[in-house]
Structure formats: C-alpha cells, structure tokens
Amino acid sequence: MQAITVQDRNAGVDGLTLSELSHPHAAENDVIVEVHAAGFTPGELDWPGTWTDRAGRDRTPSVPGHELSGVVAELGYGTTGLTVGQRVFGVTDWARNGSLAQYTAVEARNLAPLPADVDHVTAAALPISGLTAWQALFDHARLTTGQTVLIHGAAGGVGSIAVQLAHEVGARVLGTGRADDRDTAIGLGADAFIDLQAEGLAGVGEVDVVLDVIGGDILERSTALVRPGGTLVTIAEPVTVHPHDGRAVFFVVEPDRARLADLAQRLRDGRLKPIVGAVHPLAEAASAFTPAKRITGKTIIRVAED
Ligand SMILES: NC(=O)c1ccc[n+]([C@@H]2O[C@H](COP(=O)([O-])OP(=O)(O)OC[C@H]3O[C@@H](n4cnc5c(N)ncnc54)[C@H](OP(=O)(O)O)[C@@H]3O)[C@@H](O)[C@H]2O)c1
CATH class of the missing domain: 3.90.180.10 (Medium-chain alcohol dehydrogenases, catalytic domain)
Incomplete structure (x- = not known):
C-alpha cells in the first residue's frame, strides 16, 4: 500500500x-x-x-x-x-x-x-480539533454560560471549533489571530477579534478562561488576563507560568468515542462546522x-x- x-x-x-x-x-x-x-x-x-x-x-x-x-x-x-x-x-x-x-x-x-x-x-x-477544543473548554477549564473566554488562534484547527462550542454554550468569546482571520472568527461566533500583531493583548481586560494554542510569549502574556479563580489552558507546551490567582493547565487530547459521536451529531445539526x-x-x-x-x-x- x-x-x-x-x-x-x-x-x-x-x-x-x-x-x-x-x-x-x-x-x-x-x-x-x-x-x-x-x-x-x-x-x-x-x-x-x-x-x-x-x-x-x-x-x-x-x-x-x-x-x-x-x-x-x-x-x-x-x-x-x-x-x-x-x-x-x-x-x-x-x-x-x-x-x-x-x-x-x-x-x-x-x-x-x-x-x-x-x-x-x-x-x-474534526477528531483532534474537535476533541481538543471540547476537552480544553469543558473538561479542563469548566467554561459555562455567561463567562468570558479568550481563544487564541481562533481561525485555526482547534481555535475555530472552540469558538463555535464556546459561543453555543453562551459564553462571551474573544478570538485572536492574524488580521486575515477576523472575518472567519466573527463568522464562527466570536463577539470580538484581536489582531495579535497590530493590537496585542493590552486592551483585552480580564477573562474567565484563556485557551492558548500558540505558546511562548503569547502564553506568558495571557496569564495576566485570567481573573481570580479563572483558568488558562494551553495545548502548545507544558506550563511554566501561572495566573496570579488561577489555574494553568497543559494537556494532551485523549480519544473519546462518545464525544466524537456527539461532535458528528452537532455537525449534522448544522451547529458545528470544521x-x-x-x-x-x-x-x-x-x-x-x-x-x-x-x-x-x-x-x-x-x-x-x-
Ligand atoms: N496538546 C494537544 O493535545 C494538542 C492537540 C491539537 C493541537 N495541538 C497543537 O496546538 C497547536 C495548534 O494546533 P491547530 O491544529 O489549531 O493549528 P493551526 O490550524 O495552525 O491553528 C493555529 C492558529 O493560530 C495562529 N497563530 C499562531 N501563531 C500566531 C501568532 N504569533 N499570532 C497570530 N496568530 C498566530 C495560526 O496562524 P498561522 O498559521 O498564520 O501561524 C493559526 O491560525 C499546534 O502546535 C498543535 O501541534 C496540541
């Protein structure tokens, strides 16, 4: 073969x-x-x-x-x-x-x-992007309705699914990425978009959850945005930095047949689009x-x- x-x-x-x-x-x-x-x-x-x-x-x-x-x-x-x-x-x-x-x-x-x-x-x-986005937002960060989540790389594989899932659960979604990604992120349900190159993170304010897919400097600077009791989840690299009064989690996605079936159903229902x-x-x-x-x-x- x-x-x-x-x-x-x-x-x-x-x-x-x-x-x-x-x-x-x-x-x-x-x-x-x-x-x-x-x-x-x-x-x-x-x-x-x-x-x-x-x-x-x-x-x-x-x-x-x-x-x-x-x-x-x-x-x-x-x-x-x-x-x-x-x-x-x-x-x-x-x-x-x-x-x-x-x-x-x-x-x-x-x-x-x-x-x-x-x-x-x-x-x-769908499999890695979907499972990773779900596990990051809901298993590790416990994101719920009414919270604010900052999703880095919002037009990428993981980020684009995460934006849709977070929007559907009723969170306020801030997406980041490159200038070209703005329309995609907003179209998927982000309430606002931050161009990391042009705007940086200075004006973001406090958020309940950060989902980082980039690592390095972006991960480090994101710790300051996490409100007390909030969570920073990264899939990019093991964490060496932590929010002042919050959790920092690095994880590797796990296979999950039931969640895959759920993601496929969301796709059929038109609620999710890779x-x-x-x-x-x-x-x-x-x-x-x-x-x-x-x-x-x-x-x-x-x-x-x-
Ligand atoms: N731990 C785990 O279980 C797990 C699971 C899945 C993925 N990952 C890792 O997570 C990362 C993301 O995966 P993915 O599939 O979502 O990748 P992807 O489709 O390339 O998405 C990443 C997005 O972030 C953007 N981005 C990266 N650096 C940026 C910067 N400095 N400024 C602005 N935008 C930036 C990328 O734009 P550009 O393409 O223009 O850079 C892209 O749109 C990869 O490193 C992957 O290996 C880990």
Whole structure:
C-alpha cells in the first residue's frame, strides 16, 4: 500500500516521502481502516511518538497523520462494536503508524461510527480539533454560560471549533489571530477579534478562561488576563507560568468515542462546522505540510475517492 513515511528525525518536512509499505497487521482490538481522508497537525514531526514506540524504541519508517475518516476493512481478534464495511472516523495512536496511508491499524475505542450524510473530508477535520477544543473548554477549564473566554488562534484547527462550542454554550468569546482571520472568527461566533500583531493583548481586560494554542510569549502574556479563580489552558507546551490567582493547565487530547459521536451529531445539526482550507491527494501530502500560501483552517489529505 502507499503511505507517507518519515525516516530521518533531522530532515524535518523534507523527509516526508511517498513510500510503498506492507499492509498493517490487525492486533487484538484493532480495526484496519481503509483511509478515505486524513488530517495532520502542524508540528507533529517534533512529537516523540512520531519516532519511537511507547518503550522508546526507534519505529521508523513511521507514518504521520493522526486524524482519519474511512471504512472498516478488517477486524483484529476480539474487536467488537464495529463491523467490516462500516464508515468510521477518529484518531490514531501517537506512537503507531498514522493516517497518511491507504490503510492503518487503529484501536477500536479510538473510532466512532460516521453517519452516512457526513463526507470523509469534513469528518477528517474534526477528531483532534474537535476533541481538543471540547476537552480544553469543558473538561479542563469548566467554561459555562455567561463567562468570558479568550481563544487564541481562533481561525485555526482547534481555535475555530472552540469558538463555535464556546459561543453555543453562551459564553462571551474573544478570538485572536492574524488580521486575515477576523472575518472567519466573527463568522464562527466570536463577539470580538484581536489582531495579535497590530493590537496585542493590552486592551483585552480580564477573562474567565484563556485557551492558548500558540505558546511562548503569547502564553506568558495571557496569564495576566485570567481573573481570580479563572483558568488558562494551553495545548502548545507544558506550563511554566501561572495566573496570579488561577489555574494553568497543559494537556494532551485523549480519544473519546462518545464525544466524537456527539461532535458528528452537532455537525449534522448544522451547529458545528470544521473549516477545511485545502484538500490534497496523498502524493502531495509532503508539500501540504509547508503550503506556499497561508491556509485558514485544516488541510485534509484525500487518500481515496468516496
Ligand atoms: N496538546 C494537544 O493535545 C494538542 C492537540 C491539537 C493541537 N495541538 C497543537 O496546538 C497547536 C495548534 O494546533 P491547530 O491544529 O489549531 O493549528 P493551526 O490550524 O495552525 O491553528 C493555529 C492558529 O493560530 C495562529 N497563530 C499562531 N501563531 C500566531 C501568532 N504569533 N499570532 C497570530 N496568530 C498566530 C495560526 O496562524 P498561522 O498559521 O498564520 O501561524 C493559526 O491560525 C499546534 O502546535 C498543535 O501541534 C496540541
């Protein structure tokens, strides 16, 4: 089968290669998914799991990409809850071969059934962004109606979903990003938009929750915005700075079949819309990691036609 692989940790995106790999093995509780559409996360080539297994052993050549939508092709011994031929979407393990391939092996619990009226490209844009946004806002920051939330990178993969979820729960949503992102963020439900380059964070005032996807200086400066008892959640890097009288949380998204099903239902109801900024075939996945021009939203790799 065809897959995008990486072999050399120092090569960066230049090391992404279209390769021929053997068909994946279905271990106990695994599902082999025929991938129709796949998503990747900018920066995932820096994650340890891209290069080593859980025991820290080299596992190259490895296949990046951790979001997928496709069809169940085969079940491992003891795998229950899904059937061959069923449409599914979800996340692949960080330390196993991922979704930029014609077939991949995934634990069944990482997948949810995909309703027939949701296309694979849209579904592949949802798993990591959707689960991360939900877990950040509601599991870690306990955002509720009437609170104010500042969402950095509001037009990006995670931020664009977070804006929609926070708006729907009745929070006041302040989105940030680059100047070009203003209309997208406001269109998704942000009450106001802050251009980080032109305006900075000085005029923001106090907020109950900050969701940071950028890290570094933006994360550091955001601590001062958190009102007493509030929460700063970041997905960008482990926290070394804290609000004066509030919590700071870094977390890594966890698979959650029930939440994936809920997100898919929201999508069907028209309450949630992932932004797909670009779609490329598998052969162009390497260049899609470093697009020639800026993309708003997720880049999706179409691996097979529906
Ligand atoms: N911990 C976890 O579980 C977890 C889960 C998902 C993602 N992540 C990480 O979270 C980060 C965001 O993921 P994503 O999928 O949302 O990425 P994304 O789609 O690239 O979104 C990030 C957004 O923030 C904007 N941005 C970044 N730096 C900025 C700056 N200095 N000023 C203004 N805007 C800025 C980006 O614009 P530009 O593209 O123009 O920079 C983009 O619109 C990535 O580093 C990813 O690896 C972590």
